[in-house]
Amino acid sequence: MTGSRWEAANVVSLRLERPDGGGLPSWEPGAHVELTLPSGRIRQYSLCGPRDDPHGYTIAVLREPSSRGGSAEIHDTGLVGRELQIRGPRNNFSLRPAGSYVLVAGGIGITPILSMARELAARGADWRLHYGGRSLESMSFLPALDALACAVGAPAEVRAEDESGMLPITEIVSTAPAGAAIYACGPGGLLDALKSAAASCRPDLEVHFELFTAPVPGEGGETEASRHEQPFTVVLAQTGETVRVTDGTTILGAVRDVVPEVPYSCEEGFCGTCVTKVIGGSPVHRDTVLSAEDHAAGATMTICVGSCSSAELVLDL
Structure with missing residues (x-):
């Protein structure tokens, strides 16, 4: 460093x-x-x-x-x-092709959104930015955002909660251009509000998001990581070892008993550090980092919160 x-x-x-x-x-x-x-x-x-x-x-x-x-x-x-x-x-949060973009950041969630704004400005794309924080003193990269928005003429709303209140999520969603892609990063409450507003009044919009904190248990599709419908065996394909996973134990915890160096971080399914290739079995997904397509394919899973609906799960470990 x-x-x-x-x-x-x-x-x-x-x-x-x-x-x-x-x-x-x-x-x-x-x-x-x-x-x-x-x-x-x-x-x-x-x-x-x-x-x-x-x-x-x-x-x-x-x-x-x-x-x-x-x-x-x-x-x-x-x-x-x-x-x-x-x-x-x-990159679990990459920009996808769209006719226009609405960027929404809350607090430290500005970090990935800033790189997107720079890229969209360089492309000459149609984009706008909404950035909210508790106070102007707590909000990062304001000079860089101001200069970027002025240079390309893109509208940028910066709203400090202690002066102007919270970002008007319903207005942001309802006034977005037709077919726009919304990219958002920030606390769970902000992202839940965006998804709810889009679902209720703008189903034409795609909402892409990245969390910096885990969802509240019971919300956003998250379930208890150590709860399983039935016990199952995990086979570590690289070594041939097996571990048993039962209620009260996560897959990650069981695997670390024999492979302590397996990488992990959040243990809540939102960071992606423990994403592991699945060779066999039927994984049950409980994370918020893999896409719906990834879940359907079943080729990878987050072993910190995931489970299994088959008697055996084979992992590339």
Whole structure:
């Protein structure tokens, strides 16, 4: 890590470079990297720097008082000058072709949305941006967004809750151009409101979203990760070992008993770190990171929250 700067109150951006100064893999808007912190924690952060910088990745991290330690470690540990392991870039939130785009960000959710705005501006696409936060002091990248919107003449609404209230979700959805694609990132309440508004008054719109926190249990399709309809056996194809999964145990927990190095992070089905190839069996999906098409195909699954409806599940581990 070669540098850091404050982007807003409690938000620090970090620049990641290779120790030898070499080039880094290219990436597309919406991509993220997995960062292994000195403690061993693995966290995912969206890339929000310029894509034409071949030697550096930029991420931004909000200090979360209720986090499980990752954001506090980044804010409190002197990481500049230290070598950290990263994986990726990976992209579960890529831009798809559309006639027009509506970008919606809440809080630190601006990080992937910023890269999308830059890309759409470069393409000359039809797009507009709505960005909400608790206060202007807490909202990151405002100068960059202002300059970008002014340069291309794209409408950008910035709304601080303490001054102007929350983003008008129903209005944003109802006034979107016909057939527009909505890309949104932020807290679960914002995304639920967008999906609900689109379903009720604008079924012509596609809503694509990325979560930075897990859904509230019982909402958004999430179920209890350690609850299973019936016990089943997991076969680890690479070693031939088997583990038994019963109520009270997650697939991830059972697998880690024999493969402790299997990667994982959120344990709530929204980050994608533990996505694993399925070779056999019938996975039951409970995540919010894989698409409906991925769920239907059954070729991969998130083993931190998933289950199985067959007697045996074969994983590429």
